[in-house]
Amino acid sequence: MAIKKKRYALVIDSRKCINCKACVVACKAENKVPVGNFRNRINEERKGEYPKLSINFEPEQCHHCADPSCVRVCPTGASWQRKDGIVLVNYDECIGCRYCMVACPYDARYFNEEEGVVDKCTFCSHRVDKGDIPACVETCPSKVRVFGDLEDPTARIHELLSTRRYRVKEPQTGNGPQLYYLL
Amino acid sequence: MHEFNWGLLIVVYLFLGGLSAGLFFAAGLANYLTVDDKPVYAKVARMGALLAPWPVAIGSGLLILDLGNWYRFYKLFLHFRWQSPMSIGSYLLTIFTLIAFVYLFAWLKEDERKWIFSKIPATWKQVHRLNVDISSWREKIAMVGFPFSIGVGIYTGVLLGAVSARPFWNTNLVAQMFLFSALSSGSAALLLAMLLDRKNPVEKHETKFLVTLDVVFISLELFIILPYIIHGQLSSQAVKDALTLILGGPYTVVFWVFFLFLGLLVPLAIEVYELFPSIFKGREFHGSRRMALTAAGLVLFGGFLLRYIFVYAGQVSSFHRMGLLR
Secondary structure (H helix, E strand, O other), rough: OOOOOOOOEEEEEEOOOOOOOOOHOOOOOOOOOOOOOOOOOEEEEEEEEOOOEEEEEEEEEEEOOOOOHHHHHHHOOOEEOOOOOOOOOOOOOOOOOOHHHHHOOOOEEEEEOOOEEEEEOOOOOHHHOOOOOOOOHHOOOOOOOOEEEOOOOOOOHHHHHHHEEOOOHHHHOOOOOOOOEEO | OOOOOOOHHHHHHHHHHHHHHHHHHHHHHHHHHHOOOEEHHHHHHHHHHHHHHHHHHHHHHHHHHHHHHHHHHHHHOOOOOOHHHHHHHHHHHHHHHHHHHHHHHOOOHHHHHHHHHHHHHHHHHHHOOOOOOOHHHHHHHHHHHHHHHHHHHHHHHHHHHOOOOEEEEEOOOOOHHHHHHHHHHHHHHHHHHHHHHOOOOOOOOHHHHHHHHHHHHHHHHHHHHHHHHHHHOOOHHHHHHHHHHOOOOOHHHHHHHHHHHHHHHHHHHHHHHHHHHHHHOOOOOOOOHHHHHHHHHHHHHHHHHHHHHHHHHHHHHHOHHEEEEE
């Protein structure tokens, strides 16, 4: 069998999100994220006035863009993209200039003060490589997140994106974000 | 929520890098202006040559200090990434600094050169072989240095302008704005240095040359800044939103009052006032020392503020958080 190309992506059904922040905690524990830094977050949007009001929760993290501006601007090649789409930082090459943080339209990166390098969501590549799913996806109690390979026609993510309407955030930056928000 | 990834060190570096580019450009230009084959602005050219390398050298030092791992800065030179303005810039900056130091060396007087080499141990024979008179190369070095000085002046703007995620920066006018501001700061710094050098009092034609140069550069800068605002207003919503940072937002006062009025229009007015009688009325150029000092100081102040406003406001601007500003 020919080697199949992979393209990992994340579908987010944000209407199911209850803002419990289990994904944030799971990520911190899994990836030993320093105190004060986060690799993922839940954006809150409040609307209206009592009694007509609504609140919307929207999880966000690195969009693992198809054409990531962080990788483009990195002067040393420390920010790089795997063939399967996952955007990573090579910590040994990172000089800590933070140009990638400035260039990210989603503010998805943070600066690790202790190590002097930039860090970010890795889609838990260490787990994905073993066939597991990212920690935030595994832990989500209301099944907001669906992780998968866009090139695999049998994947749940494929079914969702074929049958449901969705949007991506800020496509006008030309980065080709790969977090899909179901409508 | 939004924090600044780049702070004051970057502002200072962008200013100093531009200052060196402007100093080199003005000094190189002065080197070429002759009357009957005699250099008329040799003092200006020498002063500029002696000053030019230092700001960029200090600025590069600050840039390295700002890195998360400063000792890894050498990794910049193990890679060349043509898509990264910072990668291109670090090579440009290094080459320009080297050229500026060689140019300084070419302008040293013989006794100054001998004095420097007298401080180097006599056993370092290879170093002493460099003790040669290269003053005849001045024009050649200046010519080679021009494109690099322009490159350094414009690259600081490209560095910001190439970031598509920041609508405040992402227009093709920021690069030219930074270049003209750099050239204007350079000629103002040169004027300031000439005025402050009490040993060799500045002559009137030299003041006039630098003031004229500065009027040209300030005018160019002004006619980049106005289109920047007009274009931005007629651009996509994100750019329009980003401009609210200086049109009613937190950077409004510092932009309009301190940068545009005090740092640009006032020195322009002073310099035009000084030049006017000598150009239009055929009178002699008087060149008040106090006026020139004030104008030069204000231009430098404005040049610094321009970088400050752009570095900070640009980082606040973004595609998805701008709603929070209003």
